[in-house]
Structures are given as C-alpha cells and as structure tokens.
Amino acid sequence: MLFTLKKYIGGMLLPLPLLLLLMGIGLALVWFTRYQKSGKALMSAGWLALVLISLQPVADGMLRPIEQTYPTWRGTQQVKYIVVLGGGYTWNDTWAPSSNLINNSLPRLTEAVRLWRLNPGAKMIFTGAAAVTNPVSTAEAGARVAETLGIPRSDIMTLDTAKDTEEEAAAVKQAIGETPFLLVTSASHLPRAMIFFRHAGLNPLPAPANQLAIDSPLNPWERIIPSPVWLMHSDRVGYETLGRVWQWLKGSSGDPRHE
Numbered sequence: 001m002l003f004t005l006k007k008y009i010g011g012m013l014l015p016l017p018l019l020l021l022l023m024g025i026g027l028a029l030v031w032f033t034r035y036q037k038s039g040k041a042l043m044s045a046g047w048l049a050l051v052l053i054s055l056q057p058v059a060d061g062m063l064r065p066i067e068q069t070y071p072t073w074r075g076t077q078q079v080k081y082i083v084v085l086g087g088g089y090t091w092n093d094t095w096a097p098s099s100n101l102i103n104n105s106l107p108r109l110t111e112a113v114r115l116w117r118l119n120p121g122a123k124m125i126f127t128g129a130a131a132v133t134n135p136v137s138t139a140e141a142g143a144r145v146a147e148t149l150g151i152p153r154s155d156i157m158t159l160d161t162a163k164d165t166e167e168e169a170a171a172v173k174q175a176i177g178e179t180p181f182l183l184v185t186s187a188s189h190l191p192r193a194m195i196f197f198r199h200a201g202l203n204p205l206p207a208p209a210n211q212l213a214i215d216s217p218l219n220p221w222e223r224i225i226p227s228p229v230w231l232m233h234s235d236r237v238g239y240e241t242l243g244r245v246w247q248w249l250k251g252s253s254g255d256p257r258h259e
Helices: 002-012 015-032 036-053 056-067 105-118 138-148 165-176 190-199 220-224 228-250
Strands: 081-084 123-127 156-159 181-186 204-209
Touching: 002 015, 002 228, 015 036, 015 228, 036 056, 036 228, 056 220, 056 228, 081 105, 105 138, 105 181, 105 204, 123 138, 123 165, 138 156, 156 165, 165 190, 181 190, 190 204, 190 228
Parallel strands: 081 123, 081 181, 123 156, 181 204
Antiparallel strands: none
C-alpha cells in the first residue's frame, strides 16, 4: 500500500503533471472565480516553466551534474558479478525481444553485455519484481533479452521480488554477500543507487549507462525548439530529486564516495 501511494504521489510531483495541475488550477480560477489575475498568473507561470524545461540547454543543464557523478566504467578490475537494475518494461511475445525493455532498460542491458564480455565467466544478475498486471518480472524480461544477445542462461541470475532500489540492494546482498560487483543502471539513477547499495553494506563498482545530457554537437534548431525529448530529461531530474528527498527522509542519504 505504501509503495503504491509513494508512486502516485511521486508521479504527480514530477514536472509535467505538476505544471499541468498548476495550469489547470489557473484555468479554473479564470473560468469559475473572480480571481482572474491569480488564474492568469498561474497559467502564465506554468506555461513558461513548461517551455523552459522542454528546451535542451535548460533540461540538460539540470541533468548533466547528476549524470557526471560517475564516469563510464573503463576499469580493468575483474569481477564475478554484473548487477543490472530493473527499469521500464512490458512483455509481448509477438514483439522483437528488445522492444520489451522500455526507456532506460535497454541501454542498461547493452552496457551490461559490454561489461560481461570484458569479464569472462562473470554472472549477470537482473533485478526487479513484476508489474502489477504482468506475469513476467522485470528481472526475467531482462534475462530473456540478454539470452537473445548471446548471454548463456547459465551466466544469468534473476532476483525478481524487489520493487524498488532499496529492496534490490537487499536482494543482491542476500545473493552474493560482500563480493565486489559492477552496478549497472542509468547515469542519472546511479548516485542514488550507490547510496542504497553502500548503505546495505555492499561493494558496488559504479557502471553508468543511458547517459542523456548532451555535450556533443547538435543542430541549432534542436537547441531552441521545445521537444518532448528534452522534457523527458527534465523529468529524470525531477524523479531523481524526489528520490533523494525520500532517501534523506528515510535516513540513508550519505555520500558513498566519501565513505
């Protein structure tokens, strides 16, 4: 119950739902009350904020500091385990297998495959429970796609009971103890994930994937025209910021790089 409530409340506090709610209140004030100036002010503020966070310089300017916490893994340290955290997914047997890994999940998997090839004999561990109406778990979906990319099932483990990152850390600890491992997740999620995993007494090596904030060249119009792509980047900032606030409230907000 608490998990579901957290998802609903957290979802409504993300940039797009929050700004739509703000503009909706503004519209209601304009149409149904005498507070015309307040309604117009809310609508104008919501519209302006939505435009700004849909622009590449603004969205990536906010996201970049989070993603740059840990660099792409180039280390030579050999590991026995590569942990891939669960993300968005579905399961439809008629689709190309990789199409079932939505948004952040496929880049995480492809980075994990690269790291697996650099660590002969390593086990790939997928985490994540099943969505409410899906008989296939997040972990199992990742494992099935990994098999289609050449990873033997004998080199794959699934931990399919954890519903969030904190529970994923607990499941990994139970499975492999304090053995060092590569922790693969989205670059924006990795700082928060590292805190949870270190707080659980584990020894993760940070391996970011799915970097989104762009430093390389873009066409000029891509930087000045609002786009849902950049809005999604702003959404990641909101999501991770809310996650860090929740982490702080629960008392596990230490910085693992300084331990």
